Amino acid sequence: MTTQYLLQLVISGLVVGSIYSAVALGFVIIYKATRVVNFAQGELLMVGAYVCYAFLVQMHLPFGVALLLTILFSMVLAMTIERLILRPMIGEPIISIIMVTIGLSLVLRSAVSVVWGTDILVYEPKLFPQAMLMVLGVPVSLEFVWCFVLSVFLLAVFSVFFKYSKAGVAMRATAFNQQVAQSMGISVKKIFALSWVISAVVSGIGGVLIGNINGINNTLYHFGLKVFPATILGGLDSILGAALGGVIIGVLENLFDGVCSTYFDLAGVKEVAPYVILVVILMIKPYGLFGTKEIERV
């Protein structure tokens, strides 16, 4: 085990972590505004990746157009989901809402498999140049760097959006108190739809990035499951928390995996490490790094 190896683990963790952050960001946006726990977040990423593949490779459109059409598709999909499935569930207990999004995830997964099959598909032509860059003496593929930069850019854009834009402020107000928001003239329905749209678009872009690097297949939704450790670590309703949580989980799972497979001869730690971290965090700091503490009074 050299520092070189450790550094490599950290850097590849950062890249995967930045994708986790994008998905976690989508999750938090929905949770913050609508209190819906979206178990279908990974599927939104997968659908985005496949739709972009369809436009880019199957229809031979230039990348810019394909990306725009993908974003458009994600928006329409999100609005449909919100209107048809989540709107009737308002006021239902949390377990029903969890179940309905699980049902949604099954439907989306099945739709992708039915339309595109289960083989690995590769984006052609590649969006990013295939070159290597030396970071601190470690060779890093340029696509990884782009992927990381784009994720950070997305996070920055949304932080600014929530802080300064009118719609962003309205969304925060709705998250804080729906009735008050409504009496101030904010349409809560529109905010709900908007948060789903933003969330789907962010996840969809994450999917396109992943598709460019690894190619896509029908197990891409696994990214959605990593969203829970990331958001719990960061705090369920914090944008910054989601961003940091995703990156930290990405780095930690890579490090644990590398260390365990070299020293303890334990394979597959990658799949379980994030959840062990999750349990530990829940035990010592249930509301995460930046989450709002729930205070209950009788």
Add this chain to the structure above:
Amino acid sequence: MQYCGDFRTTYEKDVKIFQTPFVKICMGFLGVALVALPFLVKGEYLWISMQIVIAVIGAVGLNILTGFTGQISLGQGAFLGVGAYTSAYITAKMGLPFWVGVPAAGCVTALAGMIFGIPSLRLKGLYLAIATLASQFILEWIFLRWEPVTGGSYGIVVPRPSIGGFVFDTDRSYYYVVLVIAAAMVLFATNLMRTRTGRAFMAVRDHYISAEIMGINLFKYRILSFAVSSFYAGVAGALYGHSLRYVSSEQFNIGVSIVYLAMIIIGGLGSIIGSIFGAVFMILLPQLLTVVTTQLGSSFPGIAEVAIALEQGIFGAIIIMFLIFEPDGLAHRWKMIKAYWKLYPFSY
């Protein structure tokens, strides 16, 4: 003579299991039907009936935890696995009989449930759901990696039970073993809910702060609920393992947890009969979908390749529609039907 409306004057009358003689007769017929079933159906249908009976045990267990105590669990699949592996280890590797393996499976799983239930002391609702999701993945990983005990990816071959010289190796004889255990466990759960413990569970679910003020020890009852629920899961998992004669880690993945959660939500949260309805529905549904897709496959050749994916999608869509149009589950619908006929034809 049964009058319109409720005329119960004592608490004992209110908590009676069989409210009227008619219900008793119906349950008698149901019992006879369940006992006679193996002589009426055979082959695949008998196998499905057996799986339904096993699923009833698991669903009742999960309903005790989630429906009655209000602690959402996404780890039921893994707890079934703990039971299955325990019983498999005891019977196949230690050579002890099935009759030791199954109760031991229940106890070991109860212990595992108590350990994974500890976060419930600080967490509730969504946070607890995510903690149990984590326990699902951690346990799944242990199943796959703890090779000396679980056999790793090869799994374990397990025997069917025997008593004296008689081996329950046909599906018909094993069905009776499962049926007797399931009947006993359902009866126990029904009775448990009529005791102080059961009422304490419901008080914790309805408002845990009020429950605590009324003198209910939250720590004790939450952990107890996890233990009872996991005991049921362990027994169900053990019976499932012995029915397949083979235990491996992919039989207990997150999908199983989701199916069990769907059972109790579609059946009805906080209702024993609802868990039974849910188990029947969720085991029959995939079978029905397989039949439908193979039928469609013969007329539309393209469907055969995507049949599995299509089934999964329809399964998800049905869950969604149930939650939107029948949020209180089948048990609620059953109550409405009963009320309708009780007052028929003067339903006002």
